[in-house]
Every structure is written in C-alpha cells, then in structure tokens.
Amino acid sequence: MSHFETGIIDPLYLRENGFLPSEERQRKGPVAVIECIQEIPCNPCVGACQFDAIHMEGINGIPHVDFAKCTGCMSCLKVCPGLAIFIQDRSRATPSVIVPYEYLPLPTKGGTVTLLGRDGAVLGTGTVRFVLAADKVSKSSLVSVEFDDPALCEQVRNIRVG
Ligand code: SF4
Ligand code: SF4
Structure with missing residues (x-):
C-alpha cells in the first residue's frame, strides 16, 4: 500500500528520492x-x-x-502549516531532532518524553533540550529532543509528553 493510502511516508521512499540528508551531512x-x-x-x-x-x-x-545550503535555522519549521518539517542534528555528542508540536501542555526543558515514529509507534524515550512556544511567527511550538541512538534522527517525528 502506498503512503498516499496509508498516510505514512515510507523512509525508503524519502531516502531514494533525496528527501533525507546523508549521514556525513548530518554530522556537519x-x-x-x-x-x-x-x-x-x-x-x-x-x-x-x-x-x-x-x-x-x-x-x-x-x-x-x-x-549544502541549509543551516538548520528553523525558519521554515515556524511557518509550515503542515507540520512537515524537522531538524535533524548529529553534529553534537548527543543526537537530536526538532519537531513541531501542537498539543498542551508543552513539555519542559530537561523532561523525559516518549519518542514517536511516523506511524505513531513508540521508539523509546528522549530528553527535551529546549521548547519554543508558538507565537506570532511560529505557527506551532517547536520541541528539540535528544536521545542516545543516532539512527533515531531519521525516525523520530513526534513526541508524547509523559
Ligand atoms: S532550516 Fe529551513 S529555513 Fe533554515 S536554512 Fe534550512 S531550509 Fe532554510
Ligand atoms: S506544508 Fe510545509 S513543507 Fe509543505 S509546502 Fe507548505 S510550508 Fe512547505
């Protein structure tokens, strides 16, 4: 079944069509x-x-x-109404992903959250690095979450608080 029927994008499709950065780029x-x-x-x-x-x-x-041009500045995340943009970062000792988040209450810095994949499956737990609450510029709040396994950078696409 295609992602247009399931609503869940296959990461293999993303990789094969150039939507995912290389490991080398992520490390930069x-x-x-x-x-x-x-x-x-x-x-x-x-x-x-x-x-x-x-x-x-x-x-x-x-x-x-x-x-090659992207700096990870987050400006695109802030204006995306589709919650379709994420920031992956494997350049630090602890890998992380920034996800758009539209629920309340917001998680708190240093707190533990559940990591969720594209299909909503639980991937483990992570620690909140920072939270940027929605404002006039940012349509949704942005949550940066870090974890131990670098492979999760390409998988974590949402979080659950608690
Ligand atoms: S994070 Fe988005 S807005 Fe910022 S440089 Fe990369 S693509 Fe452009
Ligand atoms: S939904 Fe988000 S990523 Fe897609 S075109 Fe609109 S702003 Fe860009």
Whole structure:
C-alpha cells in the first residue's frame, strides 16, 4: 500500500528520492528534512528560507532542501502549516531532532518524553533540550529532543509528553 493510502511516508521512499540528508551531512550540523510529498498549493517554507535552500517548481510543487545550503535555522519549521518539517542534528555528542508540536501542555526543558515514529509507534524515550512556544511567527511550538541512538534522527517525528 502506498503512503498516499496509508498516510505514512515510507523512509525508503524519502531516502531514494533525496528527501533525507546523508549521514556525513548530518554530522556537519543541523539540517532540515521536509516530508511534504503531496502536490498541494502551499509554499511559505520557500519564502521563509533566507539561504535559498528550499526549491519548489510552482505553487503546487514539492519542496526539496539543498542540504549544502541549509543551516538548520528553523525558519521554515515556524511557518509550515503542515507540520512537515524537522531538524535533524548529529553534529553534537548527543543526537537530536526538532519537531513541531501542537498539543498542551508543552513539555519542559530537561523532561523525559516518549519518542514517536511516523506511524505513531513508540521508539523509546528522549530528553527535551529546549521548547519554543508558538507565537506570532511560529505557527506551532517547536520541541528539540535528544536521545542516545543516532539512527533515531531519521525516525523520530513526534513526541508524547509523559
Ligand atoms: S532550516 Fe533554515 S536554512 Fe534550512 S531550509 Fe529551513 S529555513 Fe532554510
Ligand atoms: S510550508 Fe510545509 S506544508 Fe507548505 S509546502 Fe512547505 S513543507 Fe509543505
């Protein structure tokens, strides 16, 4: 069954179609991963990027990140209404992912949260590095969560508090 039927994107599809950065790139610093593969009329992520790192062909195009240009600045996450952008970072001793988060209560820095995959499956637990609450610029709150296993960077796409 395809991801258009299940609603769950296959990571193999993302890898094979250039939506995921290489391990080498991830080790250089934070980098955005955009998992927005449907042709919908939406493009605020493109305009939000000051580094010209997001490319899309027309308003209905599919956004692609130029991983060499991306600085991991989070500007695209803040404006994405689809909760489709994540920041992976394997450059620090402890790997981490920043995920958009729309529930309350927000987690607290230093707290333990449950890590969830694209299909909602529990992947383990992580520690909250920081929380940026939603504001006029950021449509959703952003939560950075760190964990021990670097392989989880490509898998963690949501969290559960508690
Ligand atoms: S994280 Fe920043 S630099 Fe990277 S694609 Fe998003 S807006 Fe551009
Ligand atoms: S802003 Fe979000 S939902 Fe809209 S095109 Fe960009 S990644 Fe997709």
